[in-house]
Amino acid sequence: MKLLQEYISKKGRLVGKDIVKVDSFLNHQVDPMLMQAMGKEIKRLYEGAEITKILTIEASGIAIAVMAALELGVPMVFAKKNATKNLSPDVYSTTITSFTHGRDYDVRVAKEFLSKDDKILIIDDFLANGAALNGLISLVHQSGAQLAGCAIAIEKGFQDGGKKLRAQGYRIESLAIIDGFDENGVVFRD
Amino acid sequence: MKLLQEYISKKGRLVGKDIVKVDSFLNHQVDPMLMQAMGKEIKRLYEGAEITKILTIEASGIAIAVMAALELGVPMVFAKKNATKNLSPDVYSTTITSFTHGRDYDVRVAKEFLSKDDKILIIDDFLANGAALNGLISLVHQSGAQLAGCAIAIEKGFQDGGKKLRAQGYRIESLAIIDGFDENGVVFRD
Numbered sequence: 001m002k003l004l005q006e007y008i009s010k011k012g013r014l015v016g017k018d019i020v021k022v023d024s025f026l027n028h029q030v031d032p033m034l035m036q037a038m039g040k041e042i043k044r045l046y047e048g049a050e051i052t053k054i055l056t057i058e059a060s061g062i063a064i065a066v067m068a069a070l071e072l073g074v075p076m077v078f079a080k081k082n083a084t085k086n087l088s089p090d091v092y093s094t095t096i097t098s099f100t101h102g103r104d105y106d107v108r109v110a111k112e113f114l115s116k117d118d119k120i121l122i123i124d125d126f127l128a129n130g131a132a133l134n135g136l137i138s139l140v141h142q143s144g145a146q147l148a149g150c151a152i153a154i155e156k157g158f159q160d161g162g163k164k165l166r167a168q169g170y171r172i173e174s175l176a177i178i179d180g181f182d183e184n185g186v187v188f189r190d
Numbered sequence: 191m192k193l194l195q196e197y198i199s200k201k202g203r204l205v206g207k208d209i210v211k212v213d214s215f216l217n218h219q220v221d222p223m224l225m226q227a228m229g230k231e232i233k234r235l236y237e238g239a240e241i242t243k244i245l246t247i248e249a250s251g252i253a254i255a256v257m258a259a260l261e262l263g264v265p266m267v268f269a270k271k272n273a274t275k276n277l278s279p280d281v282y283s284t285t286i287t288s289f290t291h292g293r294d295y296d297v298r299v300a301k302e303f304l305s306k307d308d309k310i311l312i313i314d315d316f317l318a319n320g321a322a323l324n325g326l327i328s329l330v331h332q333s334g335a336q337l338a339g340c341a342i343a344i345e346k347g348f349q350d351g352g353k354k355l356r357a358q359g360y361r362i363e364s365l366a367i368i369d370g371f372d373e374n375g376v377v378f379r380d
Contacts, residue, residue: 029267029303030252032260058249059268062220063256070222077219078249113219 001041001175004153005188007034008176012186018158020178020186026153027060027125038175039067042123042151045173046072049148051121053077055114055136057107060125064153068123077114079107079139092142096135099128109139116144127152127174130161137170149173157189191231191365194343195378197224198366202376208348210368210376216343217250217315228365229257232313232341235363236262239338241311243267245304245326247297250315254343258313267304269297269329282332286325289318299329306334317342317364320351327360339363347379 012020025031042064054076056065062078069076082105093108114120122136133150140147149171155162157177165172177189202210215221232254244266246255252268259266272295283298304310312326323340330337339361345352347367355362367379 023300024303025265028270028300029265030256030259031265032256033263035256036260059252059270062249062252063266066220066222066225066253066256069220070226073223075215075219075221076253080218080249110213110218113214 001038003034003037004176007031008154008178008188009186014181014185017181018156020181022154030063032063035063035067038064038153039069039071041175042068042121042173043071045151046121046148049121050119051148052118053114053145054121054123055079055109055140056123057081057132057136061123064125065123068121068151072121075113077109079109079136081105081107092139094135094138094142096131098131107135107139109143111143114140114143114145118143118145119148120145121148122150123152124150125153127155127161127172128159130165133161133165133172137165151175154178191228193224193227194366195376197221198344198368198376198378204371204375207371208346210371212344220253222253225253225257228254228343229259229261231365232258232311232363233261235341236311236338239311240309241338242308243304243335244311244313245269245299245330246313247271247322247326251313254315255313258311258341262311265303267299269299269326271295271297282329284325284328284332286321288321297325297329299333301333304330304333304335308333308335309338310335311338312340313342314340315343317345317351317355317362318349320355323351323355323362327355341365344368 011024012022054069057079065076090111091108097104120140152174155174155177157179179189180187202212244259247269255266280301281298287294310330342364345364345367347369369379370377
């Protein structure tokens with residue numbers, strides 16, 4: 001997706017060798033016009049796939065997911081990272097090891113919001129080693145719902161999460177894939 | 191806002207005496223059409239207020255805030271609840287005591303995303319005792335930005351957060367105010 005590549009090249013900031021910070025438009029400050037454009041692109045990719053629900057994970061996936069949900073005309077559910085008093089005990093849950101946060105955390109979705117009659121599209125902002133996506137896929141499998149595929153804003157193509165998931169047969173659509181960095185900045189996969 | 195009141199009455203579930211669960215459309219599963227309608231209503235309320243940026247807090251505020259940001263044509267920033275390796279150390283921060291989670295937590299916004307030239311609209315999903323809103327207001331004051339006001343999806347009118355904030359002179363616009371519960375269910379303020 002050209003627009004997202006332009007945002008990453010122009011507004012992303014390189015930190016070290018393999019991190020590009022996108023907190024000015026994606027995961028801290030959020031550009032709503034970009035979110036809407038990504039929602040429309042995700043609709044284009046998954047139109048006809050008979051999606052009934054979108055699943056994402058708090059917090060950075062929510063803005064993209066709600067825009068895609070609006071375009072596709074389906075509800076969106078976000079998996080929660082912490083147990084709260086108001087969350088039903090009747091949940092699907094799994095443990096994710098976060099590279100970003102350097103720790104394990106539990107994610108959970110109330111069982112009432114994922115059913116075996118659903119056809120789920122998973123959305124997240126980043127795909128690197130695939131830990132978060134594998135956790136969300138586990139929640140879908142626990143529910144017995146069908147998984148139509150995943151839509152990711154930015155995939156780090158130099159990590160192996162996307163490769164492994166595609167080898168398992170999952171449909172993974174990344175709106176921008178970063179293959180590395182050179183003297184001109186970010187190198188995208190065509 | 192009639193549409194939100196209808197959602198609360200029809201899809202909310204009473205738990206105990208003073209909790210209405212709205213996790214089927216607002217804070218776990220999310221109805222994107224309702225989010226868009228709330229975004230449009232917030233635009234109507236704050237049109238002409240020269241908002242330059244929307245501030246919310248992860249996670250439940252994000253879906254509403256990004257829709258309002260799209261309508262108003264401004265960026266949205268969400269305050270983060272946990273320190274992460276990728277967040278700048280150069281942050282405004284404050285401590286919020288959460289009734290829902292039964293604990294204190296730190297919220298923070300990178301300084302680069304709130305400036306004294308901004309005119310901020312704060313958005314959140316719930317207003318009860320005002321703890322979260324007071325925390326977000328503190329972040330705005332720390333930055334030197336102007337605060338145009340706050341827009342809340344659901345205010346619990348029987349708790350005193352909204353009353354205290356209005357008494358301090360803040361503009362607080364709640365799209366639905368729950369004054370209590372009777373034999374027919376939720377009682378809204380007109």
